[in-house]
Amino acid sequence: FQDYHGLPAFKNEMVEFLSALRGKKVKFDPNNLVLTAGSTSANESLVFCLAQPGDAFLLPTPYYPGFDRDLKWRTGAEIVPIHCSSSNNFRITPCALQEAYERAQKLGLNPKAVLITNPSNPLGTTMQRDELNQLLDFAIAKTLHIVSDEIYSGTVFTSPEFISITEALQDRNLKDTEMWDRVHIVYSLSKDLGLPGFRVGMVYSSNQMVVAGATKMSSFGLISSQTQYLLSRMLGDRDFTERYVEENRRRLRERKEMMVSGLRSAGIGCLESNAGLFCWVDMRHLLGSDTFEAEKEVWVEIVREVRVNISPGASCHCSEPGWFSVCFA
């Protein structure tokens, strides 16, 4: 049972990799890293650590459908959507944040945190500097936690560059403030290194209560030591991982352009994006009516005729019918 909660060699390599993916603008301390068997349990652990039943996590829409299971199912916490709109490319606005916050309160819930995916799943976009700053302002004003799920941070294949929440905090001189202790990052090697089967997830937080709680919870899902040994060697080969990430980005960009141009020639547009393994596809013009029923009809038709199972926006809690998440990798 030595190193029960993670091999030091692996954690050391892991924080180097996290830093490298962020252009070395941010440093990570291995003592603040909690390993979990995949990011699914990393997210759930954070909810268990931060929320009681009756507390709410605010999530910008559209969001990853799995969050309904991961964040709510066993914790008793609730998700309140932050409604984002195509009118500004689904960016998070102070107005939308405030509206969601008040809606949570009207539902008798206690807003506890905002959870973002950056890069966004399913949008495939990275959050911009002003968007991050507005989110920080809001979280400071309302004393909210921020959970930043950055599992696609290594896939950013074109500009603008990825800005992590940590970098935004640093640049605002918020290091070692109370807000600094209310920001928690979720990461995984499933997407950026293409290793979903290895079940390598993690929570990174400067909040020692969260680190202690999540560490205790990680007993419910630790990473195989065999896998940790392999990965500490692999990540230790910095040249290899750098080239892997670079080549992965190049291929993703290529694939994405192929799909976007194919869809364009069929008269279908996509939200402009720069990351992820998926596009947010606009099929509003193909809907018989501006309803989720019509969206479902289009989805059924695509499954039947094209035999491709794409995700309708409704499954991502999108508030506008006609958008679909299409995976290109």
Added chain:
Amino acid sequence: FQDYHGLPAFKNEMVEFLSALRGKKVKFDPNNLVLTAGSTSANESLVFCLAQPGDAFLLPTPYYPGFDRDLKWRTGAEIVPIHCSSSNNFRITPCALQEAYERAQKLGLNPKAVLITNPSNPLGTTMQRDELNQLLDFAIAKTLHIVSDEIYSGTVFTSPEFISITEALQDRNLKDTEMWDRVHIVYSLSKDLGLPGFRVGMVYSSNQMVVAGATKMSSFGLISSQTQYLLSRMLGDRDFTERYVEENRRRLRERKEMMVSGLRSAGIGCLESNAGLFCWVDMRHLLGSDTFEAEKEVWVEIVREVRVNISPGASCHCSEPGWFSVCFA
């Protein structure tokens, strides 16, 4: 993401191994096997599946201290101890079961299941046929579930033989009855194959609701595919695993005899046992008084003087002061 919930090859080998450890008297269906990252989460998942907050799991004392975390912490369920006594070597009696059941009800709790460890941690004993039958009678009468944690089933190093709850059910012709669907087994490779770092645990149940629920929950802690590939090869070598288990038993028996005779020459007795990596040691005569304070004093003295950290019975919720769990492997 193929075979997300477990490689078929691994599950097939796993059920063969489970059957072999039970003298092939019992067959297991790979479709009823849910893989989890260690038995810690297997136990927690079963509580999440079977119990609501306010429900109680009845556990014979002494019990593994980790259960307070594993079963209660995140689930909201409660543990009600079934008080076992040295007068009958800590066997579970119908009387003790009934008393615990009534105590749970008086506490306003709804008794939902009995959880046993067989072989017992920390006693190192296997449950006898009549004990299993009495437990089954009780569970049938009260419509309770039985969770049988059998993670030490491969360590039984001397007679009597290990009798699994499944075998007891079969021999009573209870297969395919309602009781059959209320028995759930927890297993792990951590002890029997000495692989705690690999995080290989599992739930086995014929109850399809439990299998479906636990499978969905296993997303919070799956087993690394790399580890599953390795282990399907290893378990596939039946000759190797058989010899490994045999040699492990031989060494455990040897170690245990060494420790027992050493303690005996110091005037200290142990509960007669036939399994596990630990003995249940009787130091009642060393206590200044028949209290848990006196037990703690002896524990502190042993830590300070002998520099060995053994577990006082109080940590295992034993109801009699003076017993200690001592690991010999």
